[in-house]
Amino acid sequence: MNSVEQLHEAEQALLKIFSGIDAKVKQNLKRVLNAFRHHKVGAHHFTGVTGYGHDDLGREILDKVFAEVMGTEAAVVRVQFVSGTHAIACALFGTLRPGDEMLAVAGAPYDTLEEVIGLRGRDRGSLIDFGVSYRQLDLTPDGTIDWEKLSSTVKQNTRLVLIQRSCGYSWRPSLSITDIEKIIYLVKQQNPDTICFVDNCYGEFIETQEPSHVGADLMAGSLIKNPGGTIVNAGGYIAGRAELVESAACRLTAPGIGSAGGATFDQNRLLFQGLFLAPQMVGEAMKGTHLTGYVFDKLGYPVNPAPLAPRRDVIQAIKLGSPEKLIAFCKAIQSHSPIGSYLDPIPDEMPGYESKVVMAGGTFIEGSTSEFSADGPLREPYVVYCQGGTHWTHVAIALSAAMEAVEAA
Template sequence: MKIENHFIELGRDIESSLKEYFKEVDLIREKNFLKVLNAFQSVHLHDSDFGYTSGYGYNDIGREKIELIFAKIFGGEDAIVRPQIISGTHAIAITLFGLLRPGDLLVYASGKPYETGEGIIGIREVEGSLKEYGVKYGEFNFRDGFNEDLIREAKVVVFQRSKGYTFSDSISIDELENAIKIVKAVNPNAIVMVDNCYGEFVEEKEPGDIGADIIVGSLIKNAGAGIAITGGYIVGRRDLIKKISARVTAPGVGKEIGPMLGLTRNILQGIFFSPLVVSNAVKGAIFASKIFEDVGFEVKPRYFEKRADIVQAIKFGRVDLLLKFAQSIQKFSPVDADAEIESAPLPGYENKIIMAAGTFVQGSSIELSCDAPMIQPYIGYLQGGIYYEHTKYASLYALQEILKIL
């Protein structure tokens, strides 16, 4: 794809103006690298741990070390990290079904969950939801105040860190720490669960470091660095991980089985490279925020604001501009660059979704991608970028194409 010279020059000027913000990202990356390296070294990882296991996966030392590493990185006592966990949504479902029993109350304290989460809970009528099993549900947005009545009754209180399909701020670690303290003060027995998708390694601390009981995420997002080809993780208190493990496999068996199918090395390389790749994605998001704000689009977060995840929201206001943005990102991809993308229904979502994802791993959102529900005010959600340069030049190309029809 050709980018005109004056857009290249614009990119250089923008880049020069962002040096101090990029330096802050680099400092976070450095600290997270050391944390990850220390976790690897603490378990005495060896080349022989990368062996292939099949069938039941008994006595898989590589799997055991992966789970120790993830527990150390994310601030938990124990972990479940498996290729059989297909997505972040799957990790959330496993965790909630593992912790909740009929009559228990689940509370989302960060407001309305992702649309896929609505299916798990039973807000939307789907087969096999928590609602079918007699689990009650309530929600509030802690930024508007804490509903202490719901907290007192809650068995599990969930915070979703990322903004989802909203035009709001994602939840920072500092904000989350304060919210967890308030929940625990009202109900010390409440299990605080954090959906950490898109937030890993964006800041120096993880939710487990600041009081979360359970943290869940996906390996085809930040924690897999575009290297892991599938999988998810659940990290937290040992007693809770034991409960959840009965849902991952079967009661009485738990974590003791689960073949890694030759993916041990793949998953470990992914988490090892994550601080670097996430820093590239964050820099790309800052760059995109700056150039689109400079031409008049409303963005969140703004380029100078503190970030809690890798997602950059851009409000286009017109369906044709959003469509052109997504199509431009697709055309600047290494895979399926010639695909003509359109919006379509997607399982788990109520509205039509457009997705630009010319990725090596299907659905990977740490690789450069964007998606959006095709509803007013036509907000595009840009995320990922293994290379910072990929997001930089794709954003310039998208801006060039949008200005032709603006």
């Protein structure tokens, strides 16, 4: 059976799952539309201001719309966040003070947070440099939360618990909303004052609730991932309890300015439109992950999550087992991308990453992982991480070439 026939078989097998995803898209889009209507979003909100960015009506309404969609008291949505890591760093530095402890409860954090915390790099102004201690609750051997240890690990000075929703570059299940709810319950039982912070990258609109709907105090993410709907040029968001959001905004700008500043550079229309498109784009990406997992599982490669398992983010991992196969996969995806199809991805150093990384990213927005892309660190066991996709049919076309390239490598 050739790759085209295998993909057709996969598409037929996944029809029921695709229909269920469409139902979730509809629920999430209804929530977005309700927020737009509630805050009377109009064309006049598309006009931004210059300079300091004071009195930007569109930005103020966008923050309120975003907060309602995410189920929070407040939100700051800003193009000045250079990445999801930057938004997360602002949230952490805005919340934590010398003598506080941060506890990561889902194993090791994503590579780009290691230097923010201070696990790599020295004297760069990390949390550890500023006297914040760090502790990590490792996962169980099967890659799940160690619930028994979590139920008795929070201390009096544990100011913040870091809950990384997505698996990142680790071979573990990403967290469901139910998992996050259980973590928050166990943490608050031990210390009600501990802030439950969720790294929400790759997780927005996957389910019909967000972490704040089940008790998260604060969360952050990137606008060139799910909530930007594949069209936002740059930026990130922080959402949660009002006082925590404002403290985080003061780390983005300055104390005394907080959320009141920041020109939007005529990006308001794209920010609103991206949020409107986001549920549909996430749905398409989820279909693409199911398709990717299904065909590579049939080819005999370990995949995470399993082909028919419910999705918890927009990432599909495939354990390819060799650097040659990892590079071949990424080259095939790049060659079937709309932008830069003529380029060959090569492994290279990337800021914030410990290992060399090979990336296929022929996207309209540079680095956009809400568009279809694939990457992986050049380290054993040579896992490729596929993410995003504006429409699952594009994923299917690129997958056909990737399947053949990997088998030939």
